[in-house]
Structure formats: structure tokens, C-alpha cells
Amino acid sequence: MVSPLLSCLSLFLIALQPAAAIWPAPQSFTKGSSILYLHQNIQITYNGAPPVCPDEGLDAKQFLYQQIPYTYGYVPYKLTSKEVVQAGVSRTLAGIFDSKFVPWKLHKPGSKWEPDLSQGQKWLKTLQIVQTGEDQPSAFKPLAGEVDESYDLTVSAEGHVKLTAVSSIGVLHGLESFSQLFYQHSAGTFWYTPYAPVSIRDAPKFPHRGIMMDTARNFFPVPDILRTIDAMAWNKLNRLHVHVTDSQSWPLVIPALPEVSEKGAYHPTQTYSPADIDQIQKYGAARGVEVYFEIDMPGHIGVVSLSHPELIVAYNELPYWWWCAEPPCGAFKLNDTAVDAFLETLFDDLLPRLAPYAAYFHTGGDELNKNDSMLDEGIRSNASEVLQPLLQKFIDTQHARVRKAGLTPITWEEIPLEWNVTMGKDTVVQSWLGGDSIKTLTGMGHKVIDSNYNFWYLDCGRGQWLNWDNGPAFSTGFPFNDWCDPAKSWRLVYSHDPTANLTADEAKLVLGGEVALWSETIDATNFDTLAWPRASAAGEVLWSGRTDAQGQNRSQLDAAPRLNELRERMVLRGVRAAPIQMTPRVDSFVQPGYFTMGLIETLVDHVSARSVLLLGPGLLLAYIIVAVVVRPALQEMKLARMSGARAPRIQSVLPFGIDFVYGGVRASMTYQNLVFWRGMFSHIPSHNTIEGRIAGRRIIFTADPENIKAILATQFNDYGKGKPFHAEWSPFLGDSIFTTDGALWHNSRQLIRPQFIKDRVSDLHVFESHMQTLFRAIANGGALNGEAQPVDIEAGNGKPVDISDLFFRFTLDSATDFLLGHDVKSLSNPRQEFADAFAEVQRVQSIIARAGALNSIVPRGSFRKGMKVINNFINQYIERTLRLSPDELAGKAKSDAGYTFLHALAGYTRDRQVLRDQLIAVLLAGRDTTACTLSWTVYELARHPEALEKLRAEILAVVGPTRAPTYDDLKSMKYLQNVMNETLRLYPVVPFNVRLAIKNTTLPRGGGPDGLEPVKVLKDTPIAYSTLAMQRRADLYPPASATFAPVDVYSPDRWSSGWQPKPWQYIPFNGGPRICIGQQFALTEMGYVLTRLFQRYERIDNYMGEIDGGNPALRAEIVLQPGDGVKVGLWEAKRTVNGEK
């Protein structure tokens, strides 16, 4: 058996051997180890000339035609097979002779690797090129698959080279492989291959292998485009897709519409004339690279507004995210004859010029924003049912024009998938959104080009290009990553298989793929470095296939040295490709063991508890072994290789942390979570971060403000809610703000945030009518039996009532009123269907969330029933709102009467699912949180009459006994604010929370013996954090004194003692980019309720002592609520204990 050390060493050596680095890997390739030298005089023939001068009688003209000696810098004067081949030969040999590739970097320092020149040279004698087929006219502008690109190449030990191909394009590919067999000798003018004899059979797996270049966001001079075409040919890439215009600029000169580029180009020098386009296309065609163009429409076309404002809607409209994906916005009017006339002129001019050298024309179609058409006076709607037929007609018309010019249309995937536009089966669809798109599109019968952004968007991961103002905007943007972070390394690019998970029939429809370089922050200065050699990695997948001849995924170990060598060649041939590794000296580039680990982990991660249970006890046992033994062991190996320290371990005596789990569950059931958390840290004084393995899974617990700050703000992009959270919560909260990360979350936040601006938050009348019902329910001792139930207010004085139950009803009524314009009247109905359903769904959801991997076995019958009730209820309001036209909506916004949160959202989106998800999310966020805080406040005021007295004095001084408070009144009441702050300090509504590491990362503190070193964190590790435990840490407060109460004691006065919590030590509303949106709304609502209550009531009788003995039950499910309710009696002002006047 080979020891791991030895195998590791041999891999190291492989990394340093030149590997006959043919890139992309040929389908079959054998080589020897004899050395042959190449001379500029090598006899080169094309299609059958004898290798020597003709005798008399031979046709001299034919002979000359067939002899194609190496001529430096040969340029084809027209696109014929022989011209293309001869120019190819010229470039190939110049590539070998000029690039001076002495491969010292590929060898161990000090080793002897060059041939010994003193031993004499065996020369290559002939290069015989045989093209077996005749090039069709389409050979230089083929549809995918129309040209045969295969070739065979042999180099005999005697020095004869034979290259056979059906087409001249196949010959070019063979010549490229030939050139990659050669190196220059360090002694100077000797070029050799050490691999003779050689035999290669080769053909591409996919016919469409491309790069998308964006010349609209930044301009690329023609020479830079030509250089890219050269580099593509070296990589056997054959399609250059030029995204030539976009909303930012129009560099394309259209003689029939000169004003478009005159006004739309960044500068008169940044344009492509018809001659430039001709040159670019011909240059590509002679190298087997078809250059085709895209004019993106009907979105992404705002720039036309500069010359033709009448054709465009939403140009440069703000806030941009309502109108388009990035500024400046702008789309064609979808139902306008002037647009059609413009496009007719444009296409009549452009397409006939493109068609001689391209088979395709791309009509764009990505990211069309429905809202744009709301600004179109001819449409004024963003409803899909209105826009879809218009878009269908638009696409039909443009595609007909493309076909008429002899071209085949290409569109982005949104056209068929998002807009349900039907298109001719000839149309090719370019997919970028990943997920199941390719499967869906091929299932629909479309031919597809894959540009999955998760793998093949090479511009990603280099940060935002938008700017953020100081203040809150800064923290929202921080740390300014771009939307498709992280960067796609060559390994990630290489791992992608466009036909993964497809059936054979579906796979046949995948023409290939393109890597894309959107150019917001790319121009000619950095294009090469960003494109290469990552585009080469995609190039090999597309030419050679993701799997090798044995059906195994191609290995990075095989690819890395070849890619490294290719990169050296590219740099020497004038393309600034980025290095893929440091210059080798002593280190190994191999990560031993990662392969098997990845496999097993993938297995574990993809087995759900339910599937395991269904498959029976044998597999269950295997699952348990893998989950609690194998996976932890593998993770420990990974952790051992990471830098950083470990946090102290949780104390646990039973295997797999069973005693810890039991303790946690018990604490939760008995409302002792805080005690449990404190206990966790108690055996390690001064540590507030701890870790353990629970059922095999590493979990980190922290109550350290530094770590919480990192998770929520400074390392925001390292941590997220994660996919498991989304999976657990989405049946309830959909794709709303609470369940998503990244772009989805960001969109939700942008949608909801404007609804909580001060104007809306300061509108208090929504609370007042419910306040009056609350008073009656208090006097009644509980919820009313119908709105009309008579209540003797006088008799209610001091009557015991669970005020917590009433607060939950009050906040439900006012939240539904605020959100939908209709309250569910739970204060006046003890059993209310919606309220019961909402409570049941939350109960089951909280069990699902706690069950972790076992959540699929939680029964969901009542959950589904409840969701039906909730959805039916909310949907009727959504339908009602969507029946309003945009004008009616706008009118409602102005009049303000009956204008609700739902109306405001519907002004931005008419997507029913989006509306539903966001409404339920905000209902959940807004209802329980305020109800809990109000409940805790009354709980504490009942046992702190001195605080109640001060609060009431302030209220009476500011608003008197009856006047309803204004927003400014509430903000001016300092003691009221202190009361709420103190409640949220002792009882933060979200007491325990969790985030998942979405990459390998660290926490800044908690490791090492003193707990001050960073803790290493593997991707997918959950970090549980507790604001409750942190906000009650005595060491974060000044010592208790006569003027500063102990940490666990309720004391609003501490907030006016000169003390202020330090940043991140008091965060009831969270912090960082995901800080609570409803903070001001909540403080206003709660301040209003407390003011109204204590204008009216002057005294609270506390009945809780008999129930909990003064130890409040901290029930922490989704939110922190009083576990035993809050039983009190309230006394109206000007009354005595006995009820006498």
C-alpha cells in the first residue's frame, strides 16, 4: 500500500512536471519521450503535394497551391480554406518561435530537464495537412454543430507530422494542439518537443463555446477585442458574444441612425464603425471564432433616450431598483409604433452587415422590469396579464426581422421562463440564473446556452460599484460586496457541468455555454487578467467535457499543471492571464484527502432524516454513524488545517452531547433557558463563547458583543440565515425578508423599508380605535363576546385580567388594520379563526425550527389547515387591492383615506406571492414583538409602583389626562423611553438567535486559553447567539450601587443615571444590515399604548406573585413572552382601592 505521505509527494512531483499541456484535453492522447527539434524550414503541404520539388510534368500551379511554407505574419486575403489554413500555419509556428517558452517554472529548481544539445538533433521533417472535406459556405459562420471541428494529429518518432481534419476549422484546432507540444531551449534558437511519438484524436463535446464581452458599460478598443479572439482560438473557444449596447452607452455606429451613437456613445472615439465591425468579424472567422452581437431589449436600452426620448420609459428613474436592476434604467415602450419603426430602420441597416460572418443575433430580453410600463402613458400597468401579450408581439416582430436577415435569434431566459413568451424552436435561449433553468428550458424543447452566474460570471466577487452615503446607508451597504459574490475561481468554473442532472434527450439540446464578463468594473486594462485562464477552464469543460473517458469528473490535479502551463504560454503570446499558483519551489499544491471527504460530506448533507427513516433501520444506522462519527472526524481534520483557535468545549459526559441536549430541552420546557446559557459559561470564567458537538454537529454559542457584532455587521457576508433556515420557514413565511439571504433578502428590504419612514410611522390614528376596545376588554376582564357586548366600565376597576392576552389581541387587530385596512377583531371575539390559525401555525413552526434535521417528521396537519385560513384571509385583500388600477392606487395614496401598507406595496409589485410573503412576515414581526414588550412592561410596572408613578407624572405633564398623544409628544417623554428601553434590556424580544457560516471564516474572539484569540469556523457551522444572556452580563455594567440597580433588576432610572450601554452591548433590535425595520414603528405603537393606558389607570394590582413567586417565566419560543401571562388589576385614576369616588 502506498503511504499517504508518499502519495502526497508524488502528487507534488506531478504538479511540477510539464504534462504535454494540451489545453483543452484531447479526447484521446498518447505520447512518448523522444525528442524532436523544429526548424523554420519544415516542409509543409496542404492536401497532397509531394514533399519535394516537382519533376517535369507535374502541375506547377497545383504544386504551389499545395506547398504552404512557413511565412511569418501571413494574413488571409479572403476567407477560403487554403487561405485560412496557411494563415493558421503562420500563426502556429510564429507562436512557437516567437514566444520563447523556456519552461523552467514547470520543473523542480536544480533538476536537469532540458535536452542535451551536444547529443545532436533529430529534426521534424514534414508537416502534412490533409483536409478531407470541402468547406461549405457556412464553415465561417456556422450554426452550432454545422461545422465538423474534429482533427487527428500524429507525430512519428521519425519526424513526420500528419494533421487530418474534415474542415479548415478542424485544421486550425489541430495546429493549436501541435504548437502546445513545443518548448524553446534556454540555449537560444532551438525548439523541441520531448513527447514524440504523439497520437491525438480530438473533437469537441459542445459546438457552442464562448465568451460574452460587454462593450457598453466600458468601451473596449478594437485591438483588445482582436487579442481576445486570438486567445479564444488558442483555447478552442469558438463564439464571441458582444453585448454591444446597454442602458449605459451605445458605441455602435448605425449609418441609418447616426444620432444614436452620436448621443449615446461615451465619446466619439469610443465607437465601432461598420468597418470596425467588419474587421472584428472577419478576424474571428479566420480563426474559427464566430463573432455575434447582442442589442439587449426591451429593457437595458435606456441610452436610446438620449437621442430618441419618445421611445423610452423610466430612463434614469430613481430609486433605480424599482425600475431596473442597475442604474441608469430605461426600457422600450412596449406598445408603440415609433419603437417598431426605429427597430425596423436599425435592423435593416445592421443585420445585413452582420449576416455574412455570423449565424446568430441576440435580442437580449433579460431583467425587463414590469414597473417600467407603469410610466408608459400607452400602458400604465405593471400587470403581467397586460404586458405579456405586448411583449409576445414585440419578440415575434423582432425575431421575424432577425430571421429575414438570415440569422437565428438568441434571447435571455427570462423571455420564455418569466414572461411565458412562446418562440420559434430555432430560437436559442441563453440561461444565466442557474437552478433548474436548463432543465426547464430543454424540457420545453429549447436549445440552450449555459451561462450559470454561480459558476461562469467572471466579473463577480470584486465588490460593489455603487456608492453609499455615510450613516445608515453605509452600514446597509457594508462591506460593499457585489450581488454575485464570491469570485468564481478557476476551480469553481471548472466544476460546472452544463448537462448535470439532465436526461440524454435534454442534454442534446444544450449547445454549450459562455462565460460572461459584465464590464461595470472591467475595461481593457483588466479584461485579460479576469478572463484568463478562467475562461480556459470553462473552455476545457466545453471542449473536452466535465468528465473524462472513464466517466469520472476531471480532476483539478490533472488540470492544474496543464492550466498553469497554458497560462505561461498565453502570457508569452501577449495576453495578461492571471497566475493560478505561485512560482513553485518547495510547497505542495495538493490538498490530500479532500476528495473523499467532500464525497462523504455531500452524501451526509443530502440525506434527509425522513428519507433515512423510510429506508429502514440499516440505513438509519449508517446515517447515524456517518453523521455522528465520520462527518465530525472529517470536519476535525479540516479544522486542524485552518488557522485560528478553538473555543472551550461544552461540558458533557455522555456521548454525542446527549446530556447537553437533554438539559437544553428541559430548560426550554421549564422556561430556564437563561439559566442554562449562564450555566454553559460558568465553568470557564471570563469566556463568553463556547463550542460543542451536538449529535455530531459543531455548534458555537456566544454572548460576546464582539462576536455578535461580527456576525451581524463586520462579517455580514460570512454569515447568513442559511438554506436550512429557509427550508424550515418558507412554508410559513415564503421567500420574505425573514427567510432569505443575499439578493432576495435585499430586494425585500428595499420593498418594505420605505413603508416605515417617519411620515407613515407617525400616523397614530390606526391605534386609537383599538385602544377604546382594549379599555372595554380590560373592564370586561378578558376579550369581549362581540363588539356590541355591553361592558360596565366602572365595575371593571381592579378586576383581574390577563393583560398579556389582551395585548396579543390588540397588536393583532392593529397590525392587520395597518397592513390590510381591515382588523380581525380578536379583542372582541374570544375565538377568532384567523387569530387561532396564526397561533397554531406559529406553535408548529416553532417545533419545526427546533427539531433541526428531524423536522420532516413533525406532523403538519394543523399547520397546513392554519396556513389555508391565513392565506385565504390575506388573499382576499390582495385581490381587492389588485383590482385597483395604478391610477386609483396613486389617488388613494394622495387622499390617504384607507391607504394601507398593502396598497403601498402594490404600488411597487403586483406579484401575489411576493405580496403575501411580505405581509405575513411583517405581521409576524410587528405583532408578537410589541405584544411581548408591552406585556413585560406592565409585568414590571406592576411590581415597581415607584416607576409607574414617575411614568404617569410625565404623561400627565406632557399630554394631560385625556388628550391623545402626538408622535412628538411620545418622543419628548424621556421616562417613557427609559421604561421601554429597560424592558427591552431585560426582555429582548428575540432572546436567542442563530446564523450559519456561509463560508470558512472566523469569529473575532473566544479562542485560546484566555478567550481572546479568533475562533475558526467551518462553512455551515451554526453560531447561536443570545442577546438575553449578553444584555444580562453583570461584567458589562458598572458595579451595582445606590444609584445603579443590579443587572437583573428592572430600573428605568438607570437610563438617566449617566450610564449608556456601549455599542453592541444592547441590541434588542439587532444591528448591522439586518437591523429591525420596524424599530420606530414599534416604539411609537408601544409608547402610544402605554401613554393611553396610564392616562387612564393610576394603579396596578399585581397578582403575579401568587403565580410565579416573583420569578418571571421566560418563555422563549419564537419570541420571549411571559410564560404565565400577566395577571393584574387596573385602577382608573381618581378612584380609591375600594372603588369609592
Ligand code: HEM
Ligand atoms: C419591540 C418590538 C420589536 C423588536 C424588539 C424587534 C426586534 C427585531 C430583531 C431582533 C430583528 C432581527 C431578526 C433576525 O434577523 O434574526 C428584527 C427584524 C425585523 N423586524 Fe423587528 N422588532 C420589533 C418590532 C417590529 C415591528 C413592529 C415591525 C414591523 C411592523 C418589525 C419588522 C421587522 C422586520 C421586517 C425585520 C427583518 C429585517 C431584516 O431581516 O432585514 N419589527 N426585529
